[in-house]
Amino acid sequence: MDILVAGGHGQIALRLLKLLAARGDTARGLIRSPDQADDLRAVGAVPVIGDLENDATLDAYVQGADAVVFAAGAGPGSGAARKRTVDLGGAVKLADAAKAMGVRRYVLVSSIGAQDPASLGGSMQEYLQAKADADDYVRAAGLDHTIVRPGSLTDDPGTGLVTASLDLGGRGPVPRADVAAVLAHTLIEPATIGLTFELFGGETPIPRALTALTAGL
Numbered sequence: 001m002d003i004l005v006a007g008g009h010g011q012i013a014l015r016l017l018k019l020l021a022a023r024g025d026t027a028r029g030l031i032r033s034p035d036q037a038d039d040l041r042a043v044g045a046v047p048v049i050g051d052l053e054n055d056a057t058l059d060a061y062v063q064g065a066d067a068v069v070f071a072a073g074a075g076p077g078s079g080a081a082r083k084r085t086v087d088l089g090g091a092v093k094l095a096d097a098a099k100a101m102g103v104r105r106y107v108l109v110s111s112i113g114a115q116d117p118a119s120l121g122g123s124m125q126e127y128l129q130a131k132a133d134a135d136d137y138v139r140a141a142g143l144d145h146t147i148v149r150p151g152s153l154t155d156d157p158g159t160g161l162v163t164a165s166l167d168l169g170g171r172g173p174v175p176r177a178d179v180a181a182v183l184a185h186t187l188i189e190p191a192t193i194g195l196t197f198e199l200f201g202g203e204t205p206i207p208r209a210l211t212a213l214t215a216g217l
Helices: 011-022 034-042 080-101 122-140 176-186 206-214
Strands: 002-006 026-031 046-049 067-070 105-109 144-150 152-154 161-165 173-175 196-201
Touching: 002 011, 011 026, 011 034, 011 176, 026 034, 034 046, 067 080, 080 105, 080 122, 105 122, 105 176, 122 144, 144 176, 152 176, 161 176, 161 206, 173 176, 176 196, 176 206
Parallel strands: 002 026, 002 067, 026 046, 067 105, 105 144, 144 196, 152 173, 173 196
Antiparallel strands: 161 196
16 A cells, blocks of 8 residues: 555654555655655655645655555644644645545544533634544545544553543543554555544453444444
8 A cells, every 4th residue: 555644753653654665665754844755764664754734735655555544743832823723724725635546445543532622721622623633634634544542652661452442531641652553444444444442551452442442333
């Protein structure tokens, strides 16, 4: 598969790109700064230089892809405006480009709490509102989407064991390495299409955790 990851220099994205390249996929990472290109090449990925926030369209970067992953974010130090232009606007542009280029598969990294942004105040509410609006847009775009909402991210070593739940409102940590592994498997697991699920550290192997999501549907 040819997979474009938006936000390609992020901590989850670099781990994901490495996994995709290792299994033989063409792993392309969309990055704004050419200075980041060597970091992508070091994990076996192809750097794609483009400005997610300011380019009018992402069509040229998405063209030729079999799937896209939105793993970008404005970051904790950003203001409300950038959360809207990156966390929301970037996800919207990627969905529009996927539709325009005929790319059906779209995996979106969201956040726990996005089902109820008003439950928190200040910058966290702004962040969660941007994520919630992005989730809604992607759901309505008519793509084969999956929305993954990880818990509190850690740099602990990945275990390959997680808890994935369609019941929203949970809390808990999850290693970034396991988030990346879940994203990689989600891309090849048709049972996750159309789902929004939360993700935490757990005791279930990733493939089984994902297929079990639809067991009760």
